[in-house]
Amino acid sequence: MKVGYKLFAEGYGPREIVEQAVRAERAGFDFVEISDHFHPWLFSHQHSGFVWSMLAAIAERTERIGLVTGVTCPILRIHPAIVAQAAATTALLSDGRFTLGLGAGERLNEHVVGRGWPNATTRHEMLREAIEIIRLLWSGGYHSYEGRHLVLEDARVFDLPEEPPPIAVAAGGARAAELAAQAGGGLFATEPDAELTRAYHEAGGAGPRYGEVPLAWAPDDDKALESARELFRFGLTGWKVQSELPNPVNFEAATALIDSGDMADAFGYGPDPERHLAAVQGFVDAGFDHLVLINAGPDPEGFFTFFEEELAQQICRMEQALR
Secondary structure (H helix, E strand, O other): OEEEEEEOOOOOOHHHHHHHHHHHHHHOOOEEEEOOOOOOOOOOOOOOOOHHHHHHHHHHHOOOOEEEEOOEOOOOOOOHHHHHHHHHHHHHHOOOOEEEEEOOOOHHHHHHHOOOOOOHHHHHHHHHHHHHHHHHHHOOOOEEEEOOOOEEEEEOOOOOOOOOOOEEEEOOOHHHHHHHHHHOOOEEEOOOOHHHHHHHHHOOOOOOEEEEEEEEOOOOHHHHHHHHHHHHHHHHHOHHHHOOOOOHHHHHHHOOOOOHHHHHOOOEEOOOHHHHHHHHHHHHHOOOOEEEEEEOOOOHHHHHHHHHHHHHHHHHHHHHHHO
16 A cells, blocks of 8 residues: 655645655655646635646655656647656656556636537547557657547657556546546546445456545644635535536635535544544545545645654554555
8 A cells, every 4th residue: 555645736836846745755655646737726726837847846856756647637738649748758757756647637627728628428538549649659659540539640759768657547437437447557536435446446457546535634623624625625516516617716606605514524634643544544445555645734744744643654554454
């Protein structure tokens, strides 16, 4: 089992994100995961740096920690040929520490190039084609591709790592989990849903299963829950809302009635490590073996210390219990 830290690029500027990655390595995390967004979820977040620039800086500032996009959408805003090139370069700069997380995206980020927003079935068809294009370009040489939705014309990625990066695919339901098993090499999810990991395994998936664990550390419960509401209340809207709303102001409106008490049902929060460990255990029990710890609390440095002193050894014991 591996434990990662979520770099919340919507809540912090690019320089702070790089510093948090360096601190996560020092704290003992196995990897960091970072979103690939054009817009933040909420207007109040006020940040959304370019992921590939931040990954390059993190690769140069760190030595051993893994780097993961959680997740990149390669079907509209960015063509899969560009994703293939960016991921290959990141793998080289990080000496093979990079994993490419892919997903079918959200209107929030993808509508900005004016190509519309396809329905979910079409987006998954496009994602499958995008993965085929990326793998084709990683095989070396010039390639063309003509799919139902995506086209590649006489393209080659010149700088390739010896081993291509692993690909993990985000899933919110059984069909996407099957796609992750068939076209990817790993699974991404945001809920401790055993049905997802089961569908992934039944479709032949044998790679890592990434689960984002919602936590909010602060010295007292009220501060933790208020911070969770301020930073992550968008997460309570559900995927059918998250994938469809077009702008941060829409998420502000959709989440206006969510209060701190609502966050308590979804997060491990406050100073009590048992609450946090219970949230982690839920993902372990659901079959996830790569745990991405989100800190929606107000103090990243406090969370890193909390992880080092209260969580790391206990999570290690969870892993030992699985053996």
